[in-house]
Amino acid sequence: MSLRISALNSIPTTKEQPGKITPKITAVFGSHVFSLKTAREYLSDEAYKSLVASIKAGQKIDRSMANQIANGMRAWAESKGVTHYTHWFQPLTGTTAEKHDSFFTLKSDGTPIEEFDGAALIQQEPDASSFPNGGLRATFEARGYTAWDPSSPPFIIEIGHGRTLCIPTIFISYTGESLDYKAPLLKSIDALNKAAVDVCHYFDKNVTRVTPTLGWEQEYFVVDEGLYRARPDLVMCGRTLYGHNSAKNQQLEDHYFGSIPERVYAFMRDFEHECYKLGIPLRTRHNEVAPAQFECAPIFEEVNLAVDHNTLLMDVMSRTALRHGLRVLLHEKPFAGINGSGKHNNWSMAADTGVNLLSPGKTPKTNLMFLTFFVNVIKAVHDYADILRASIASASNDHRLGANEAPPAIISVFIGEYLTKVLNDVKQRVTDNMDEQDETMLKLDIHKNIPDLLLDNTDRNRTSPFAFTGNKFELRAVGSSANCASPVTVLNTIVAQTLKNFKADVDALIEKGEKKEIAIMQVINEYIIGSEKILFEGDGYSEEWEKEAEKRGLPNLKTTPLALDAMVSEKNVKLFVENGVYTPSEIHARHEIELEKYIKKIQIEGRIMGEMATSMILPPAIRYQNLLAKNIKGLKEAGLTEEAYANQKQILDKISEHINKASDLVEQMIEARKKCNAIEDTREKAIAYEREVKAAFFDKIRYHADKLELLVDDKEWYLPKYRELLFLR
Ligand code: ADP
Numbered sequence: 200m201s202l203r204i205s206a207l208n209s210i211p212t213t214k215e216q217p218g219k220i221t222p223k224i225t226a227v228f229g230s231h232v233f234s235l236k237t238a239r240e241y242l243s244d245e246a247y248k249s250l251v252a253s254i255k256a257g258q259k260i261d262r263s264m265a266n267q268i269a270n271g272m273r274a275w276a277e278s279k280g281v282t283h284y285t286h287w288f289q290p291l292t293g294t295t296a297e298k299h300d301s302f303f304t305l306k307s308d309g310t311p312i313e314e315f316d317g318a319a320l321i322q323q324e325p326d327a328s329s330f331p332n333g334g335l336r337a338t339f340e341a342r343g344y345t346a347w348d349p350s351s352p353p354f355i356i357e358i359g360h361g362r363t364l365c366i367p368t369i370f371i372s373y374t375g376e377s378l379d380y381k382a383p384l385l386k387s388i389d390a391l392n393k394a395a396v397d398v399c400h401y402f403d404k405n406v407t408r409v410t411p412t413l414g415w416e417q418e419y420f421v422v423d424e425g426l427y428r429a430r431p432d433l434v435m436c437g438r439t440l441y442g443h444n445s446a447k448n449q450q451l452e453d454h455y456f457g458s459i460p461e462r463v464y465a466f467m468r469d470f471e472h473e474c475y476k477l478g479i480p481l482r483t484r485h486n487e488v489a490p491a492q493f494e495c496a497p498i499f500e501e502v503n504l505a506v507d508h509n510t511l512l513m514d515v516m517s518r519t520a521l522r523h524g525l526r527v528l529l530h531e532k533p534f535a536g537i538n539g540s541g542k543h544n545n546w547s548m549a550a551d552t553g554v555n556l557l558s559p560g561k562t563p564k565t566n567l568m569f570l571t572f573f574v575n576v577i578k579a580v581h582d583y584a585d586i587l588r589a590s591i592a593s594a595s596n597d598h599r600l601g602a603n604e605a606p607p608a609i610i611s612v613f614i615g616e617y618l619t620k621v622l623n624d625v626k627q628r629v630t631d632n633m634d635e636q637d638e639t640m641l642k643l644d645i646h647k648n649i650p651d652l653l654l655d656n657t658d659r660n661r662t663s664p665f666a667f668t669g670n671k672f673e674l675r676a677v678g679s680s681a682n683c684a685s686p687v688t689v690l691n692t693i694v695a696q697t698l699k700n701f702k703a704d705v706d707a708l709i710e711k712g713e714k715k716e717i718a719i720m721q722v723i724n725e726y727i728i729g730s731e732k733i734l735f736e737g738d739g740y741s742e743e744w745e746k747e748a749e750k751r752g753l754p755n756l757k758t759t760p761l762a763l764d765a766m767v768s769e770k771n772v773k774l775f776v777e778n779g780v781y782t783p784s785e786i787h788a789r790h791e792i793e794l795e796k797y798i799k800k801i802q803i804e805g806r807i808m809g810e811m812a813t814s815m816i817l818p819p820a821i822r823y824q825n826l827l828a829k830n831i832k833g834l835k836e837a838g839l840t841e842e843a844y845a846n847q848k849q850i851l852d853k854i855s856e857h858i859n860k861a862s863d864l865v866e867q868m869i870e871a872r873k874k875c876n877a878i879e880d881t882r883e884k885a886i887a888y889e890r891e892v893k894a895a896f897f898d899k900i901r902y903h904a905d906k907l908e909l910l911v912d913d914k915e916w917y918l919p920k921y922r923e924l925l926f927l928r
């Protein structure tokens with residue numbers, strides 16, 4: 200019996216017994232987090248104060264304090280059954296990494312004890328040599344170390360009966376180059392803080408800190424574990440490389456509005472429970488458009504914590520699914536022909552006065568502050584669209600962007616009807632010889648339109664990659680498997696740079712004798728005019744938009760190898776360096792790493808494609824071919840006329856054609872891969888892999904294999920079909 204048939208036979212049908220009551224969320228929320236509240240309980244006053252100072256003001260923790268804090272953490276962790284600790288970090292592979300050490304140790308006289316000292320809390324040296332480092336290893340030392348990030352609290356991960364204390368850390372090379380996602384993210388938060396506080400001071404001197412906020416929405420697919428195992432492409436690549444469309448997929452739109460299937464529902468509640476313990480504030484869950492597709496979203500948080508929580512969530516989800524005999528697919532496009540998965544990044548800036556800087560104000564004055572930040576974000580995206588695009592580029596996200604069902608690869612900004620009106624009012628009223636009366640009138644105009652904006656809140660353009668949604672911007676082009684730190688680091692940095700320019704421009708006018716508020720209006724007006732081409736309110740999926748965008752000169756890079764060029768353009772390297780986010784060698788290394796990741800992904804897909812064709816798709820096709828041939832021969836020998844076996848012959852013809860074409864193409868693809876592998880330059884190699892392997896062969900080979908799927912006897916077919924993967928659970 201094939202793996203497919205046995206998997207189909209063993210999809211569980213039992214349901215949960217009713218009656219068990221789930222505890223209130225507040226009863227478990229954060230129970231596995233060493234929060235400040237827990238710290239208060241386990242630390243001396245002195246140690247607690249030093250921890251708070253390091254979180255709030257980034258102050259360094261000295262050695263003796265670190266010892267005290269580590270001791271308190273261990274005492275807390277041990278009370279929860281923890282035996283090991285690990286530095287938890289986010290290397291550029293895209294997953295999280297851990298290396299567990301036990302608290303257990305032996306004293307010099309052989310006495311066994313449990314300990315966790317400050318040094319072990321603050322710094323560790325995992326071996327960096329097998330993490331991607333894009334040439335940094337050659338230039339610098341191979342060794343890297345992890346360093347504690349006090350701004351994200353430690354937490355306990357539970358796997359089976361094992362419990363481990365995880366310390367969020369950054370990961371850097373011995374010479375200080377960052378090798379992870381977190382270090383540059385923290386630097387970009389800092390850059391944005393400085394630039395935004397300066398601009399806030401035009402309006403409110405009480406602001407001392409501005410923190411970017413992030414609320415992600417995570418889409419994912421869920422499939423039965425048995426069926427998953429029978430698909431080497433899902434196991435190795437996270438997506439199906441073969442599979443004919445199922446007769447019914449999402450066209451009835453019945454999944455989106457339907458109730459959550461019971462087995463998936465049990466899984467959801469289970470992983471949500473795990474998330475609550477970890478302090479991840481999940482809020483919503485629902486079905487998504489495609490069959491077997493779902494979404495969850497939390498309440499937004501400061502970006503550093505939100506990023507940690509999203510990477511944790513992906514991990515927790517994947518592990519919890521196994522307990523339910525399910526698999527979570529985070530790939531951007533696991534199935535051809537139906538929707539893929541993204542991860543919307545809702546982003547804003549919060550001042551420590553409690554004000555959301557992208558939330559329209561209640562008075563004309565606060566509205567000017569809102570307008571300032573709002574226009575600066577638009578200008579930032581206008582000036583740096585290419586690097587924002589690069590930050591979300593990956594082999595898997597290429598299947599979404601520009602594929603007519605997700606935001607296009609063209610970056611544009613949607614702001615809605617009322618804000619368009621507000622920007623037009625500014626343009627009309629701001630003149631060179633603007634006086635105070637004009638300014639007051641304008642403020643009133645703006646104020647008049649803002650209340651309507653609150654109504655406009657729900658009027659969303661789902662096809663825009665970057666949309667203003669009432670009190671935040673929503674970047675929708677992020678891939679479902681991505682680390683949010685990548686786009687958010689860019690967003691923070693480009694807005695920081697734009698705010699710095701803004702301040703310089705306004706100060707220059709004030710210097711010339713212009714009144715402050717008029718100077719601000721003048722520069723806002725200049726920025727509005729200067730970034731008009733990025734604003735687009737229409738259908739982002741349409742062909743007309745592609746043409747229009749080309750006319751406007753907006754970049755439309757559909758493939759990763761080319762989209763990544765923006766990382767190393769002179770302008771963008773300068774941006775990162777001037778804002779202290781990446782050094783030139785760090786950003787060049789990252790460019791190299793992204794290209795290498797791309798090459799490897801396509802290389803692996805190519806191999807699996809070939810292997811599956813020859814060992815799983817052709818064998819049942821050839822067996823069926825034989826059966827038909829024998830049948831025709833038999834009928835012929837029995838003296839029947841051609842009419843009697845005409846249909847069999849027709850099927851046999853088709854099968855033979857698809858078998859031949861598929862196997863020829865597989866051979867040719869192998870040759871093409873060999874040629875690509877010989878290319879030295881990483882960028883050239885990535886481009887060649889995209890054109891000569893992926894674009895030249897993947898769809899063609901798949902076409903013939905998928906035709907065979909329809910022709911060959913169903914019970915002989917090895918690979919679980921789309922209708923089974925998508926509808927059975
Ligand atoms: P919906 O899109 O379902 O109508 P919301 O607009 O309230 O819901 O929020 C969508 C996501 O945006 C949620 O994850 C939410 O936490 C997040 N969000 C809301 N406000 C902010 C903000 N100021 N900064 C960042 N994210 C936010």
Ligand code: MG
Nearest residue numbers: 416543545673
């Ligand atoms: Mg949304």
